[in-house]
Amino acid sequence: MATVQRKKASKKDFILLRASAMFREKGFSATSMRDLAEMVGIEAASLYNHIQSKAEILQEIIFRMANDCNVHLEELEQSKLSSIKKLESLIRFHVQMMINRCDDYTVMINEWMHLTEPYLTNFNIQRHQYVVKLEQIVAEGYQQKEVKGIAPYVVVLTILSSIRGLEFWHRSVEKITPQEIEDNMVNLLINGIKKN
Amino acid sequence: MATVQRKKASKKDFILLRASAMFREKGFSATSMRDLAEMVGIEAASLYNHIQSKAEILQEIIFRMANDCNVHLEELEQSKLSSIKKLESLIRFHVQMMINRCDDYTVMINEWMHLTEPYLTNFNIQRHQYVVKLEQIVAEGYQQKEVKGIAPYVVVLTILSSIRGLEFWHRSVEKITPQEIEDNMVNLLINGIKKN
DNA sequence: CCTACCGATCGGTAGG
DNA sequence: CCTACCGATCGGTAGG
Numbered sequence: 517m518a519t520v521q522r523k524k525a526s527k528k529d530f531i532l533l534r535a536s537a538m539f540r541e542k543g544f545s546a547t548s549m550r551d552l553a554e555m556v557g558i559e560a561a562s563l564y565n566h567i568q569s570k571a572e573i574l575q576e577i578i579f580r581m582a583n584d585c586n587v588h589l590e591e592l593e594q595s596k597l598s599s600i601k602k603l604e605s606l607i608r609f610h611v612q613m614m615i616n617r618c619d620d621y622t623v624m625i626n627e628w629m630h631l632t633e634p635y636l637t638n639f640n641i642q643r644h645q646y647v648v649k650l651e652q653i654v655a656e657g658y659q660q661k662e663v664k665g666i667a668p669y670v671v672v673l674t675i676l677s678s679i680r681g682l683e684f685w686h687r688s689v690e691k692i693t694p695q696e697i698e699d700n701m702v703n704l705l706i707n708g709i710k711k712n
Numbered sequence: 713m714a715t716v717q718r719k720k721a722s723k724k725d726f727i728l729l730r731a732s733a734m735f736r737e738k739g740f741s742a743t744s745m746r747d748l749a750e751m752v753g754i755e756a757a758s759l760y761n762h763i764q765s766k767a768e769i770l771q772e773i774i775f776r777m778a779n780d781c782n783v784h785l786e787e788l789e790q791s792k793l794s795s796i797k798k799l800e801s802l803i804r805f806h807v808q809m810m811i812n813r814c815d816d817y818t819v820m821i822n823e824w825m826h827l828t829e830p831y832l833t834n835f836n837i838q839r840h841q842y843v844v845k846l847e848q849i850v851a852e853g854y855q856q857k858e859v860k861g862i863a864p865y866v867v868v869l870t871i872l873s874s875i876r877g878l879e880f881w882h883r884s885v886e887k888i889t890p891q892e893i894e895d896n897m898v899n900l901l902i903n904g905i906k907k908n
Numbered sequence: 909c910c911t912a913c914c915g916a917t918c919g920g921t922a923g924g
Numbered sequence: 925c926c927t928a929c930c931g932a933t934c935g936g937t938a939g940g
């Protein structure tokens with residue numbers, strides 16, 4: 517009985533899963549509800565028994581992911597780690613998100629502009645607050661002489677967009693494991709940030 | 713008479729200019745020819761006196777930019793600079809492209825997947841070759857003990873995607889000049905790459 | 909979950 | 925460079 521719990525949402529989850537993969541590959545605007553229905557295995561009209569609109573699908577994909585990022589950052593802020601260790605943890609978290617939940621993460625960073633109001637403004641506010649919090653961590657690191665004198669905004673921008681590049685990682689011929697990617701990324705970025 | 717030369721292409725160039733700005737902001741698929749016509753100041757049908765199709769606009773924007781990047785890289789390869797200096801020059805070039813020709817650069821990296829064949833395959837080959845050439849520069853730097861032991865693929869990926877993040881730079885409240893952005897970026901990345 | 913269908917909009921063309 | 929218009933496709937609904 518316990519394993520049967522919460523099965524109700526599963527078809528909707530399945531639709532979101534397929535939608536996320538298609539939005540990533542073709543983009544939100546170029547993905548039609550008929551395309552999506554075909555991937556799900558039903559007719560387009562039947563999608564609307566599980567979701568309200570195309571816009572709602574995008575909203576759910578993006579805000580689920582955004583929420584997970586916010587939760588991690590709050591935990592990080594409350595930890596007793598040094599600034600550099602916080603930034604390292606942040607890099608590792610984002611690399612793992614990009615590798616393990618690649619479709620959702622990519623849709624969030626590539627398709628957010630197709631959100632409609634009030635979700636668009638909501639997202640932009642959240643993103644801005646996220647960046648500001650990261651800048652504060654960098655600024656603290658500078659005060660404690662852990663971080664070298666680089667504009668905090670450039671540091672944060674570089675970290676976040678570096679991870680974005682992993683979008684194309686798995687297509688690479690080279691045999692690099694997720695762990696190696698993560699370690700190499702930390703190595704490069706932390707050494708670029710850290711005061712030597 | 714000399715100043716009148718080559719005026720013939722100017723209306724098409726104007727269309728490409730406006731298209732680039734709109735593709736960047738709304739995405740290729742979400743931009744209609746009627747939207748574009750309005751920004752240009754003519755009727756949608758009149759666009760087709762200057763361009764052949766919506767697809768052709770995207771092709772021209774992307775391949776012009778890709779060509780400029782390839783030309784720069786070839787010059788760099790033939791130079792006598794050290795590997796680290798080559799990578800620094802590359803970073804500065806890409807930062808300048810992103811700042812000075814922001815719409816075109818952003819459209820190239822965000823909208824290339826909407827190219828149609830054979831242009832899509834052509835672009836992917838060019839991009840792959842570009843990355844391979846950069847990896848070779850990193851590998852040479854490693855052999856000459858200028859560059860530390862990080863997977864060349866991760867180094868190249870991090871450099872290229874860092875620059876991508878500048879897409880949102882000018883919206884920032886902070887007052888950072890283009891020169892400061894460029895120097896900070898070089899500082900962070902080169903110090904992360906360089907053997908100490 | 910389906911068939912049948914809606915009005916709106918799409919990229920593009922004909923003809924002047 | 926315009927008016928007028930094409931067939932195709934879009935997101936979404938009605939009714940069962």
